[in-house]
Amino acid sequence: MTFAALQPLADRAALFTALRQDALAAAADALGEHRWDADMAAGTITFTANADPSRQLVTRAHLIATIAPGPRSMLWAWAHPQGDAQGVAAQLRAYGAEHGIADLTAPEVAFPADAAADEEWIAQAAHVVGGVAVELTGRSPYYSAPVGGGTRAVFVLDAPLPALTVSDAVIALPRILSGLALTDARTAVWDLARLAGWTLTWTDEAFSGASVVDASGSATFRFDEQARISGIEGSLAGHA
Structure with missing residues (x-):
């Protein structure tokens, strides 16, 4: 278990989230071997084919949270120095305020005391946060990106993917x-x-x-x- 108060929201969206993550993976895999690049100023994450840099999947990226092993905490994007206080992540805060979920309204959420806080645990926590973001914003898919020092950033993407039928x-x-x-x-x-x-x-x-x-x-x-x-x-x- 990562964040117990958030898990039910991620569980609710689990089927939709899995289908949208699958569509993103298929679109990225169609590029063959590829890399990803985040441009925080432009607000984009771009997937680029290694063999042909002109082949790209460009997405609008909305930062939701960062999850860091050092402080053993998650920081919501609306409270992040590089985040937007009125951005997409603020929808999660508003839902938390309406429904009394403290983990959505506190700027920073500590890891559970027994959390391993290793790479695997943080990756799993990022998937939960991504699922919550999809559930509460209606945007999908999400992307969990390693940003150095064991920290992961979670984004929801406006990606050029066909609607799910x-x-x-x-x-x-x-x-x-x-x-x-x-x-x-x-x-x-x-x-x-x-x-x-x-x-x-x-x-x-x-x-x-x-x-x-x-x-x-x-x-x-x-x-x-x-x-x-x-x-x-x-x-x-x-x-x-």
Whole structure:
């Protein structure tokens, strides 16, 4: 566990976040071997192909937080010297104020006393913070960048990626779900539809299934007795 008060927000967005991270990874991998560069003044993160520097993926980057092993703390971007007090990260602070979540309203959040605070722990914490940022801002994907000395910076990106469609999700989800542990699959499916802008309808009063639809097609998620996803049935637009 990294930040216990933040984990439920990241869990809620877990399915949508995983699909958007997958889309970012695919777009970056299409460049082949590549590097990333952050330009804080311009507010961009650019992924550039090593073999052909003219091939780039340019994203608008919004700093959310930095997570540092030295002070054993996370500093929200709205309180960061290089951050913007009125920037995207301020949406997290506003949500925290409305819902009484101190870890979102305190400028700096200490690591739990038992935290390893090593590279692996900080990377995991960055994924949680990224998920929270996606959940509360609606922007995606996020990017966790090592910035030296063991510190990581977390950004949400406005990237030139196509919107997430039901048909894209149906194709990608079997692969993604195999490596994803959902604490509450029903809520994650509901939130996936909310964040993606799809229409969701529960199949019955027992919430044993959920149907989602957009212009690309429809899909039905089935849940087993333990409320896990037991199957996904998809139908593409124009097909039976």
